[in-house]
Amino acid sequence: MFLHEDPKSLLTRREYLRALGAAALIRSMSLAEGLDLRNKAQQNLKLAIFSSVYSALPLETAAQKIKQDGFTGVVTDFTFADHRFDPLTPHWDAARKIRSVFENHGLKVAAIAAYYNIVDPDAERRKKGESRLGSYLANWKRLGSPFICTETGTLNSKSEWMESPENEAEAAYLQCRTRIQALVKMAEGTGAVLTIEPYWRNVINSVKRTQRLLYEIKSPALKVVMDPCNYYRNADLQKMQPMLEEIFRQVGGRTVVAHAKDVKASADGPELPAAGLGVLDYPLYLRLLAGLDRPLYLVLEHLGLEDVPRARDYILKQFDRI
Secondary structure (H helix, E strand, C coil): CCCCCCCHHHHHHHHHHHHHHHHHHHHHHHHHHHHHHHHHHHHHHEEEHHHHCCCCCCCHHHHHHHHCCCCCCCEEECEECEECCCCCCCCHHHHHHHHHHHHHHCCCCEEECCCCCCCCHHHHHHHHHHHHHHHHHHHHHHCCCCCCEEECCCCCCCCCCCCCCCHHHHHHHHHHHHHHHHHHHHHHCCCCCEEECCCCCCCCCHHHHHHHHHHHHCCCCEEEECCCCCCCCCCHHHHHHHHHHHHHHHHHHHHHEEEECCCCCCCCCEEEECCCCCCCCCHHHHHHHCCCCCEEEEEHHHHHHHHCCCCCCHHHHHHHHH
């Protein structure tokens, strides 16, 4: 058929056909890998929500609505309109009641919200937060989850959610590490897990510092809340994908719970709205979570009760884009 063709032309044709075959194989492998990750995501990633979104409702009503809204887990501080558990003055009947209602509605306590400013310059506030978190660490078996979550704090004396120039100093890092080490020691003694949530306005404010902290505190009682939105500054949003992949390379292995919100630039630093209202690459985020290949709760946050259906549906649609 090609008797009169130049041998070089024939070789080129063969190489071309071989290249087509290789490209088809790569596409096939890519599709297979994507399907595998999608299956893993659907199997391993379970939707949860902060129970504080429903805290104005009576407990029974809140649990029923959380379940109806499509969630199987909660991150909770055990506060509702008619029932509240205070870890500083614990009434165990209240704790049992809240857990019982959760269980009756098929809701698991994915983690316990014990957020406080670990390096708060106000010693009285700091001690109160430490006592509250310490109570959760000591009593987690009664409360349903070993994962006790907190931020890493800021030296800003006015707000635990605002940055301070002092946060960048080595002294601030060492102070924060000392306090976290003490909490990890408590967790080791009770079988609990201290679960930190880094944030760019806090002392543990970058992937580099997070990785350093995990390296220097080598303990199975110290894990991470995966919330990539917290690491981005305005300038970082231009390198969304490589930075997201780097976050997972450095701290993905220590993740025990993941957050679902969003990020977008603003004049005063990135805003963190509800999922679907920013620029986070959700298909990539879900692929990376699926790649961890273990069960995780994906917890919606930074939203009001009226926005739950929209944010939930947005997240569910992203699974089809993996």
